[in-house]
Amino acid sequence: MIIQLKQEVSDSQKEKLIARINEIGYKVTEVKTQMGDYLIGIGKTEFDIRKVGHLEGIQDIHIVSDDYKLVSKKWKVKPTCIDLGGGVTIKDGDMAIMAGPCSIESEEQILDVIGHLKENGIRMMRGGVFKPRSSPYAFRGLGMEGLRLWYQHAKAAGIKIVTEVMQVSQIEEMHDYVDVFQVGARNTQNFNLLDELGKIDKAVLIKRGISGTIEELLQSAEYVFSGGNEKLILCERGIRTYERASRNTLDLNAVPILKSKSHLPVVVDPSHGIGIRDFVAQMALSGVMSGADGIIYEVHRDPDKAYSDGQQTLNFAQSALLAEQIRKTFAMRKSFALL
Amino acid sequence: MIIQLKQEVSDSQKEKLIARINEIGYKVTEVKTQMGDYLIGIGKTEFDIRKVGHLEGIQDIHIVSDDYKLVSKKWKVKPTCIDLGGGVTIKDGDMAIMAGPCSIESEEQILDVIGHLKENGIRMMRGGVFKPRSSPYAFRGLGMEGLRLWYQHAKAAGIKIVTEVMQVSQIEEMHDYVDVFQVGARNTQNFNLLDELGKIDKAVLIKRGISGTIEELLQSAEYVFSGGNEKLILCERGIRTYERASRNTLDLNAVPILKSKSHLPVVVDPSHGIGIRDFVAQMALSGVMSGADGIIYEVHRDPDKAYSDGQQTLNFAQSALLAEQIRKTFAMRKSFALL
């Protein structure tokens, strides 16, 4: 159960509310985000709204029985819009495109990709400066130095930065240089990291876990939201199955299901989703048709020389064509009625 | 290794060829289909074409090291076209639509669905008369009686029949009434059934196994093909994973991968693929964008009263809209260049 409090709620009103809910046998967690103040009540019996509805300080009450409450569509019917400033948004009814290399490799590469994005009207650049690698002996990224270089050029070009944060201690140092913090598929259930990302005012893109369920993705988002940060984006990137012909199994079923359960925007990552360069475009366009609010993919001037993930990375010509096709496909989807 | 024989090859030429291949240490299987005569050689060393290339009776030789040979694109670059007659085809570069109820229930229902299909320009009707059910106490279909009724009305309307065959003994009795024999997901590796379907001259649609790999689907097709029947259609219908929010996990990655490996047409079943009526349309259109040559879905006048699978079945209005959107999406896909 979620009680959305009035903006002008007084402390004594809140205390009375909490006491009353406790009396009914519900445990209360107070959640303050940058946009509102909520009381989350958890209990085992059915909740009778009439028992608190008359108290002061309440804006609205919602019965939500899912394990994820604040990210549920059941109380917030209006979709969440993520506004990165400068006219760049990720939201329902629109098509965000995020593209860039797997790893940030050098200043030259940064400029190269930014040039490609600008030419194609893409306003968000993805790339890794801290790389999670299953082998300790592999390239682990350029780190803060790479991020600062990237920031300098991205800012000048009006491009927003989407990049992975791997641990709590990085949040502070990365904060000023990042527009969207990405939580990787291996960190989807790193609850301390999620807690800390709940305390900042930057957008957070959460990738579905390598074998995470749709419900677990929503619960991970609930962590960040209940920590205070409402600026969340969900990302389907393929799951682990027994199939070996592709790197992961892109689960596009997740897109309409997530959209029906949550008010948060959903993006699709076809590069990791299939892991084979020649088929990334088909999967991206399939993702558009499944109802995604955005596509995030990997691009590099010379994929075969990329430091990582080259086999699933598009070259500039492929990327330019794909961006155009994504937009056309999205325009057609928008024109379609749903019954 | 595949040796395609000349149409006018003599028996003595063939014997010489086989003897020569055996000498090289390869095991030979002769395959005669309605369209050609092949020698399949299986061996452990690399095959040196020059050692047989000069012999008589050879049309063409292809080195194919996959476990599936005859269905591989490596020797047959031209895509297979399945022609059901009356202008109804399933083929690369086209968009076949197959729709109908999960179960054939009554003459009234047959006429009802046929009417709906005709109105919407759909020429192939799916439906089950023998139903595989995990519980022995559930409805098992109308059987041959239902099929004969269906055939009578479908024929009159110029509609082709796609229906599941569950066992060898049914093939003969069903044969004259069926245009496309469907092999269900639980029978994908029923090798005796596949063997027998190799001996007939009707098209066969093979569904991917409930947890079958892409390679196993191709090997199952190889069974039918090597039995003598080249009229094969592959079908992605979702696989079993740990995810519980959908009935199956529709694996659209399989579409471009199958299309790149085989010359056979590939269709997508979004109804079983997601199992939730409200999202079937999105998954169908995603399937179109993934590169499918056709879509097969479930439709019923009153899905909530359907004998089976109602929760994933579209009503007539939804189906009419979807058929139109499938065609528009396909037209757009066709207009797209690929790099």
Added chain:
Amino acid sequence: MIIQLKQEVSDSQKEKLIARINEIGYKVTEVKTQMGDYLIGIGKTEFDIRKVGHLEGIQDIHIVSDDYKLVSKKWKVKPTCIDLGGGVTIKDGDMAIMAGPCSIESEEQILDVIGHLKENGIRMMRGGVFKPRSSPYAFRGLGMEGLRLWYQHAKAAGIKIVTEVMQVSQIEEMHDYVDVFQVGARNTQNFNLLDELGKIDKAVLIKRGISGTIEELLQSAEYVFSGGNEKLILCERGIRTYERASRNTLDLNAVPILKSKSHLPVVVDPSHGIGIRDFVAQMALSGVMSGADGIIYEVHRDPDKAYSDGQQTLNFAQSALLAEQIRKTFAMRKSFALL
């Protein structure tokens, strides 16, 4: 709901019972096995036993809400004992050992293995004469000729035959030569085959599907049982997961779960369960400790020369040692109390 009928029930009593159950809104299926006569009622409301309990012809009534009813422990508390004659049984509280080659290859091999089994007190021999192979070009077994040879020598040695039946048409020809019909992992949901096996009086060992759930295995057993054959054995043989270091993932959890849900005996196949010869023994002994009523494994005089599955087949020395360790481990398990 299951109504077990009295042995001397009259037709009119049965009709009255069926009519009454129909009145209550339940669908009735009558099941006659070699051991009893049952009415299975399926309905959506809770069943009130008092509404039929007074009628004549009833031996006992059991409320069973699972999808599998006749194989459930809820109505039949006493475990099923499979008696193959000659003192060979498979039953709860005992430890059956079945061993033999993957494929029956020759008379010499048959004699060889029988000799090994006799020396080690093993009374059941497994082996394939019809082999399901994913490639149509692979060795498919010696067929009926091999079975007849095998039967002749097995009978003389007092050894029971466990072998796979792949299709309905084989049942009749194999019938007289087989003690236990095995349903392979690719046929667990071949419902026609299960139906037909319900009509015979030989024991049936059903392997869990390659990605079958525990519940599906029980439902497949229900098919055979409701067809009339109560002589059933369930077999855990590993499931398909994402893990690639072993051939399958042996799911020993399934053993106590199956034993708690059903009155049927459960055996474990460690050879397919792990697929690596060096570790078959550990998995067999783990299977014993998990509560299995039997172990079925592959053995061959010279595994590296076996026609199939050599990499998971024990040699005679390994097999002799394992049989002894299985018995010792089982004896210890039997001595353990459970809380």
Added chain:
Amino acid sequence: MIIQLKQEVSDSQKEKLIARINEIGYKVTEVKTQMGDYLIGIGKTEFDIRKVGHLEGIQDIHIVSDDYKLVSKKWKVKPTCIDLGGGVTIKDGDMAIMAGPCSIESEEQILDVIGHLKENGIRMMRGGVFKPRSSPYAFRGLGMEGLRLWYQHAKAAGIKIVTEVMQVSQIEEMHDYVDVFQVGARNTQNFNLLDELGKIDKAVLIKRGISGTIEELLQSAEYVFSGGNEKLILCERGIRTYERASRNTLDLNAVPILKSKSHLPVVVDPSHGIGIRDFVAQMALSGVMSGADGIIYEVHRDPDKAYSDGQQTLNFAQSALLAEQIRKTFAMRKSFALL
């Protein structure tokens, strides 16, 4: 390739070695642990030992082509023994028992469990003070206060503490109170945490990821080892599959496979592995027979009142019986020869 350096190696010898290996085209990572000094060479061509073997400072050279090198059995044939002091060890050829509640709940509960362990000769106590919870509204553990209380009583009783660390910042504060740091199944690929645990001198128990492969578990161990800490224990605790009848699928295949690939000890967690109290004992004993070096399970005086995981937690009587049966089963396993 691993070069184990002599203890007395000089800096200039090391520099020469590194230069030489670089010349050959290999990348070198130097690894210093508390027990030795190694050079790890990674390259794409085959390594010719003769090209460096004559240089000074080398103790030994091993060709290891796996992605995990230092944890591989290929260079270190002797199994690793983890010595926690006071006569408590985890090692090959022995049977460690670790038991305790899911969550540390109160001082009373700590004393209660310690009493139970002492009575049954169990020297290691597991328990969580920081709890990873998928819902942000669930109980998250007593934290450092709970740990300090626990430490005080465990020390007095001669009991070793096994507890989960969730993030880098906790390592330092927990360090003095912990004997074995546990890395949970959601953190198996939290590479920053693994890096930091490489810098300490306490033992680390790494659980297999929720859907982690055997190879990924070894690579995670490689992270810690290459960070400098050789005191590692691997733990099989069940993986995520499609099966819903158990909480996880305990993969006992992993035990002999891990033991054959690595010199590290392997323990099995049957509580999470099956998730059903009544079957934990069978799975524990199966784990012993699979070759495990230890069993870790959950116990509580009153499982139904436990704060978490009650459904898979044994009571004291069950635990006492299990500990005895584990020892007897292990004694029998030890008496068995392997062929």
